[in-house]
Amino acid sequence: xxxxxxxxxxxxxxxxxxxxxxxxxxxxxxxxxxxxxxxxxxxxxxxxxxxxxxxxxxxxxxxxxxxxxxxxxxxxxxxxxxxxxxxxxxxxxxxxxxxxxxxxxxxxxxxxxxxxxxxxxxxxxxxxxxxxxxxxxxxxxxxxxxxxxxxxxxxxxxxxxxxxxxxxxxxxxxxxxxxxxxxxxxxxxxxxxxxxxxxxxxxxxxxxxxxxxxxxxxxxxxxxxxxxxxxxxxxxxxxxxxxxxxxxxxxxxxxxxxxxxxxxxxxxxxxxxxxxxxxxxxxxxxxxxxxxxxxxxxxxxxxxxxxxxxxxxxxxxxxxxxxxxxxxxxxxxxxxxxxxxxxxxxxxxxxxxxxxxxxxxxxxxxxxxxxxxxxxxxxxxxxxxx
Amino acid sequence: xxxxxxxxxxxxxxxxxxxxxxxxxxxxxxxxxxxxxxxxxxxxxxxxxxxxxxxxxxxxxxxxxxxxxxxxxxxxxxxxxxxxxxxxxxxxxxxxxxxxxxxxxxxxxxxxxxxxxxxxxxxxxxxxxxxxxxxxxxxxxxxxxxxxxxxxxxxxxxxxxxxxxxxxxxxxxxxxxxxxxxxxxxxxxxxxxxxxxxxxxxxxxxxxxxxxxxxxxxxxxxxxxxxxxxxxxxxxxxxxxxxxxxxxxxxxxxxxxxxxxxxxxxxxxxxxxxxxxxxxxxxxxxxxxxxxxxxxxxxxxxxxxxxxxxxxxxxxxxxxxxxxxxxxxxxxxxxxxxxxxxxxxxxxxxxxxxxxxxxxxxxxxxxxxxxxxxxxxxxxxxxxxxx
Numbered sequence: 001x002x003x004x005x006x007x008x009x010x011x012x013x014x015x016x017x018x019x020x021x022x023x024x025x026x027x028x029x030x031x032x033x034x035x036x037x038x039x040x041x042x043x044x045x046x047x048x049x050x051x052x053x054x055x056x057x058x059x060x061x062x063x064x065x066x067x068x069x070x071x072x073x074x075x076x077x078x079x080x081x082x083x084x085x086x087x088x089x090x091x092x093x094x095x096x097x098x099x100x101x102x103x104x105x106x107x108x109x110x111x112x113x114x115x116x117x118x119x120x121x122x123x124x125x126x127x128x129x130x131x132x133x134x135x136x137x138x139x140x141x142x143x144x145x146x147x148x149x150x151x152x153x154x155x156x157x158x159x160x161x162x163x164x165x166x167x168x169x170x171x172x173x174x175x176x177x178x179x180x181x182x183x184x185x186x187x188x189x190x191x192x193x194x195x196x197x198x199x200x201x202x203x204x205x206x207x208x209x210x211x212x213x214x215x216x217x218x219x220x221x222x223x224x225x226x227x228x229x230x231x232x233x234x235x236x237x238x239x240x241x242x243x244x245x246x247x248x249x250x251x252x253x254x255x256x257x258x259x260x261x262x263x264x265x266x267x268x269x270x271x272x273x274x275x276x277x278x279x280x281x282x283x284x285x286x287x288x289x290x291x292x293x294x295x296x297x298x299x300x301x302x303x304x305x306x307x308x309x310x311x312x313x314x315x316x317x318x319x320x321x322x323x324x325x326x327x328x329x330x331x332x333x334x335x336x337x338x339x340x341x342x343x344x345x346x347x348x349x350x351x352x353x354x355x356x357x358x359x360x361x362x363x364x365x366x367x368x369x370x371x372x373x374x375x376x377x378x379x380x381x382x383x384x385x386x
Numbered sequence: 387x388x389x390x391x392x393x394x395x396x397x398x399x400x401x402x403x404x405x406x407x408x409x410x411x412x413x414x415x416x417x418x419x420x421x422x423x424x425x426x427x428x429x430x431x432x433x434x435x436x437x438x439x440x441x442x443x444x445x446x447x448x449x450x451x452x453x454x455x456x457x458x459x460x461x462x463x464x465x466x467x468x469x470x471x472x473x474x475x476x477x478x479x480x481x482x483x484x485x486x487x488x489x490x491x492x493x494x495x496x497x498x499x500x501x502x503x504x505x506x507x508x509x510x511x512x513x514x515x516x517x518x519x520x521x522x523x524x525x526x527x528x529x530x531x532x533x534x535x536x537x538x539x540x541x542x543x544x545x546x547x548x549x550x551x552x553x554x555x556x557x558x559x560x561x562x563x564x565x566x567x568x569x570x571x572x573x574x575x576x577x578x579x580x581x582x583x584x585x586x587x588x589x590x591x592x593x594x595x596x597x598x599x600x601x602x603x604x605x606x607x608x609x610x611x612x613x614x615x616x617x618x619x620x621x622x623x624x625x626x627x628x629x630x631x632x633x634x635x636x637x638x639x640x641x642x643x644x645x646x647x648x649x650x651x652x653x654x655x656x657x658x659x660x661x662x663x664x665x666x667x668x669x670x671x672x673x674x675x676x677x678x679x680x681x682x683x684x685x686x687x688x689x690x691x692x693x694x695x696x697x698x699x700x701x702x703x704x705x706x707x708x709x710x711x712x713x714x715x716x717x718x719x720x721x722x723x724x725x726x727x728x729x730x731x732x733x734x735x736x737x738x739x740x741x742x743x744x745x746x747x748x749x750x751x752x753x754x755x756x757x758x759x760x761x762x763x764x765x766x767x768x769x770x771x772x773x
Contacts, residue, residue: 028690032698039702041712042514048711089568091745092731124568126578126734130709136521143528150532177503178520181477183510186520191513211686295408299598302689303412311416315423322515324434324483327426344480351511358478 003230007238011212025208029200029250030257036199037262040192044133046074050094052082057105063119066145067098072137082120089124096134097122108149117149182267182351193264194346195319197254198339201277202314205247206284206291207305209240213292213381214301232382240285247281248274258350267353276345276359279366283338286373293380319343338373341365387620395617395625399599403629413595413633417587417641424579425649432518437461438482442469445493447534451504454530455486460522477509484508484519496534580645581733582706585726586697587641588634588664589671593696594689595630596675601688604679619769627672634668654740663736663743663750667729670757671696676764700726728752 049067053060067073076094079085088094099120107117121138123131183190216222225235251274258264266273287309295301315321316330317339323331334340341362348354348362356363403410439452455461464482467473476482487505495502506523510516603609612622645651653660674696682688702708703717704726710718721727728749735741743750 028694031694035698035702038717039708039713041708043712044709046711087745090735090739090741122568126581126738127705127709133517136518140521140524143525147528147531178506178508178523180508180510180516180520181474183513183516186510186513186517188513191511215686297406298685299602300406300408302685303409306693307412307416307419311420312423322432322512324436324515325432330426347511348478352478352509354478 003228004234004238007225007230007235008241011239011242025204025246026249026253029204030253032200032203033193033196033254033257034261036196037189037193037257040189040196042133042188043186044130044137045072047072047096047130047134047137048076048094049073050085050088050097051075051078052080052085052097052099053078054081054102055100055104059105059108059117060100063100063104063145064098066141067138070137070141072134072141073098082122085122089122092124095124095127095130096138098138111149189262190264190351191347192320193258193262194350195343197251197258198280198317198319198342198346199310199314200254201247201250201280202284202310202339204250205243205281206288206309207302208246209243209285209288210291210295210301210305211298212243213239213289214295214298217292218297233378236289236378236381240289243285243288244278244281247284248277251277264350266350268349268355272356272359273346273349276342276349276363276366279363279370280338280342280345282370283342283366283373286370286377289377289381290373293377293384313337313339316340317343336369338366338369341369387618387624391617391621392625392628395622396628399626399629402599403595403633410633413591414637414640416590417583417637418644420583420587421579421641421644421648424583432515432522433460435461435515435519435522436464436481436483438465438467438473438476438485439463440467440469440471440473440485440487442490443488443492447493447496448488451488451492451527451530452486454526455523458522458526460519473507477507480509482509483515484523486523577649577651577738578734580641580651581730581737582704584638584641584664584733585667585704585729586700586706587637588668589674589696589700589726591634591637592630592668592671593675593678594692595633596627596672597678597682597688597692598685599626599630600676600679601682601685605684619765623676623765623768627676630675631668631672634671635664638664651737653737655736655742659736659743660733663729663732663753666750666753666757667725670725670753670760673757673760673764676768677760680764680767699724703727704730706730722752723756725753725756728756 051064053064064075068075073096077088079088082097082099085094085097085099089097099122101118101120104117104119107115119142121135123135125131180186213222216225230238255266255270255273259266288305291301291305291309295304316323316326316334316337318334319339323334323340326334344362345359345366348359352358437455439455441448441452452463456463461484465476467476467485473485473487476485485507487507489503489505492502492504494500504527506520508516508519600609603612617625642651642653675692678688678691678695682691699721700706703710703713703721703724705721706726710721710727713721731749732743732746735746736743
């Protein structure tokens with residue numbers, strides 16, 4: 001036990017000696033958290049919209065008002081014909097064009113018996129995400145307007161459409177009352193900030209230990225430690241323990257930022273969050289140690305942990321892209337990615353206020369994979385010492 | 387600046403890079419891996435939403451509504467709940483992402499032509515998915531609403547007339563809505579990803595490799611040896627950056643080739659324009675790498691600084707994944723200092739829209755100014771240290 005203590009003390013001394021690393025280990029994650037937290041926002045509103053109103057009737061103006069009134073679309077200009085749209089989309093000054101062909105007003109006035117009124121929406125698809133959301137909003141608005149139009153004559157009887165038709169919200173019809181739980185305003189930031197926390201922890205508590213071990217290899221001090229009477233496990237635990245402390249400090253700082261700066265509610269228990277994060281750290285440390293046994297230089301350690309381990313794991317964890325949307329074979333692969341379980345845990349505790357009753361399968365998976373990784377990495381590490 | 391000296395340094399750097407095949411393989415393999423991930427695994431198309439239905443009405447009308455959700459293809463029915471089920475338990479365990487609650491009075495209200503309210507509970511923990519689910523649900527409800535309204539119309543023999551029963555069963559959309567997407571009609575993320583990926587990978591290779599290669603020489607003490615040689619600072623730095631310039635260009639070619647072979651993404655504009663703007667962007671990136679190397683003293687620090695100043699901004703603040711418009715004003719102001727922001731606009735124009743460089747002169751000017759400022763700063767710092 002004493003030997004173990006000496007290794008921990010040595011690591012802490014080394015950290016203190018390496019003054020510039022302390023800000024990197026603490027301030028780095030905070031800056032990442034701030035940058036990511038502020039930038040990561042996919043709420044799409046006020047989409048710059050170009051108007052092509054070839055109809056110019058009260059009905060077409062009412063439709064335009066529905067678009068701008070929704071808050072999702074903001075008019076940036078108007079042109080007379082659809083062929084004038086292109087330059088606006090090419091230089092990005094408009095992302096969507098709303099085209100109302102001539103005859104729209106007449107078709108609306110004719111009611112459901114006549115020709116259905118036509119509306120066209122052109123979207124710049126180069127940013128596919130925004131385009132999907134924008135078109136979704138457009139179809140929602142048009143569906144609502146269409147439903148009102150269809151219902152109108154049924155209740156108004158055979159009465160020919162008068163000027164008041166646009167305002168007459170008829171009785172009847174089906175009204176969908178949505179209730180969004182856990183995030184009623186659908187703020188995408190609430191979705192991303194916990195994800196950022198998981199990434200930041202991984203960056204610090206996987207990459208840093210792998211570099212610390214490889215650094216000793218590079219400088220040649222690892223051999224000096226090996227000839228001391230330390231047992232390999234003491235060496236491993238001693239080298240990794242300080243990073244657990246750093247990870248927990250980062251967790252608390254990041255949680256504070258999420259809670260107080262970004263306004264993400266922490267509905268579950270902080271103690272549970274800390275405990276389950278410890279299980280997550282088992283995994284990141286195991287991965288870090290494993291990487292350190294696979295590479296020879298610090299540069300390789302960084303690149304390997306960043307690009308071969310972190311990037312794919314984050315993408316396949318559901319932190320950003322929902323796992324349900326992936327093809328089935330890849331969904332199976334995600335079960336091997338520990339971040340997947342931590343993503344459930346962190347969102348569960350922050351947003352849903354879940355307790356262990358709902359999260360125990362994820363906790364168990366983290367414990368299992370983490371132990372496996374650590375055992376595997378330690379064995380490789382010990383072999384590399386011999 | 388003497389060309390043969392520059393060449394000597396470049397050759398030395400090339401050899402050093404070739405001696406680390408693992409790093410080289412990672413640098414050149416990463417773009418393809420990311421492209422594969424994005425192309426096959428990652429997308430925001432939301433399907434197979436786990437839906438539970440609590441039908442308290444159990445009439446033909448309520449069953450029709452439920453069927454409309456399931457038949458839309460977006461929802462998978464996971465549970466038929468009895469009245470008064472514990473909904474929270476379902477969402478908390480993520481067994482259901484959305485729960486449709488149809489009240490007892492639904493069938494009667496619909497038949498009587500009164501407003502029928504149905505409730506949809508959505509798990510908002512994933513805000514993006516929830517937004518999409520809400521959109522689908524409103525569209526489906528509106529569609530059902532129209533069908534119900536039309537059957538009323540026929541039954542009451544109101545307006546229109548004619549048509550006959552056969553026509554009413556075909557759901558006619560009340561508004562003929564025609565969405566058209568330009569440049570990327572299928573809204574594939576690979577299309578918009580390719581430019582972003584090029585911007586990111588170039589920054590990564592150019593900044594990190596350059597910075598690490600200079601700092602490594604500092605760490606090992608070989609920098610002093612180079613300084614006492616007859617090389618001027620300019621020769622040393624130009625020679626050191628040439629290999630990374632070549633690796634970056636090779637990576638660009640790999641991305642374009644892979645995107646074409648795997649996903650059929652074709653460059654619609656001219657390759658010359660593409661090359662010109664890429665070179666301009668790279669010069670700025672290499673300058674940033676040198677600037678980082680003049681500040682950092684260890685490789686770990688160079689990596690952290692390089693990641694913070696190049697990788698993160700070119701992913702987060704460039705409009706690659708997150709739209710710049712959605713950012714708070716202060717962050718949006720910050721994006722003006724990120725070269726990837728301008729590069730991405732031009733790349734998307736050239737690759738996807740088939741545009742020339744003419745519409746993007748302002749963006750190109752920004753890139754040029756950025757490159758000059760960063761290079762100037764880096765040279766000033768690095769040469770001052772030498773004295």
